[in-house]
Amino acid sequence: MDFNSSDPAAGQALAEQPVAGQALAAEPVAGPRSEDALPDSATAAVKVVIVGGFGVGKTTLVGAVSEIRPLTTEETMTQAGVGVDDTLGIERKTSTTVAMDFGRISLNEELVLYLFGTPGQQRFWFLWNGLFDGALGAVVLVDTRRLEVSFDVIGRLEERGVPFVVAINSFPEAPKHDVEELREALDLPPEVPIVDCDARLRTSSRDVLMTLMHYLHHLAVTSEAS
């Protein structure tokens, strides 16, 4: 589920009583739990984007490997959303928000990896600009029952030159596909890795990220050699 972690900080609020007249600061801000604070030695961060349709398990995968409970950041569709609001069925044109869930893995004392889950549908592509700039790569999380979304996403990533791997989240009721059949269905080049995963499992989700990193490593070595 993509929107089940809307209030991860609930219950941890270090409540200060709102002061009358400070209307805009009426809600006390709960920060990270002390065990979730990054060490001061953390100096650099990298990001990987998990992209897929609604309900495909992006947040589940992020949550499985994240050292913090997934957090949610929202972006407002303003001018960028004009003409898009109608399809969302939202009445107020200026206040549409889109949520992105994300998690974090401290790789060592200095380096931090952030994982962002973002919806794959075309109407959310306006989110992609800031998101993919500087991203190491992407995981396209696929539900074999709904391949169309993945098809658009893959085309868009190829256009942007973002390296990606494809992970098939194994839903119990989803039809089993042969990997090579899927490669053909998704029109994927032979070098792009496809892996099966169970996004609920830490090891399985970790292995998906590992597949992406080995692929990126391969690309880096290949480009050095050429």
Next chain:
Amino acid sequence: MSGAGQDWEDESPERLYVITGGRSGAAAQTFSLDLVTLIVAKAAPRPGIQPEHAAIMRLCHSPLSVAELSAYLKLPVSVVTVLLGDLLADGRVVARAPVPPAELPDRSLIEAVIHGLQQL
């Protein structure tokens, strides 16, 4: 319902407009903040500064990414970057830029990520 703040709808554009003084992200872009730029406060907030600025400075006593700030403040990233632009201009926080983007990621960086993931 109680308190003046309750009249503001949480995500209303009016509220966000007031917080940023009507500015959009353009000014803050001079600092080129990324979602994963780590922000660290240089001191505790002094009394009297705008509540949102103070909240950011309190949150950033240890490094925190722009995305995490947005999540904890429950404000859109575009609003947070405007507020951070103010704090950066005043030298109240510092930004630790993310690893710069390249055509292809650096090999040693990828190796560091692989090594880190192996520890999971």
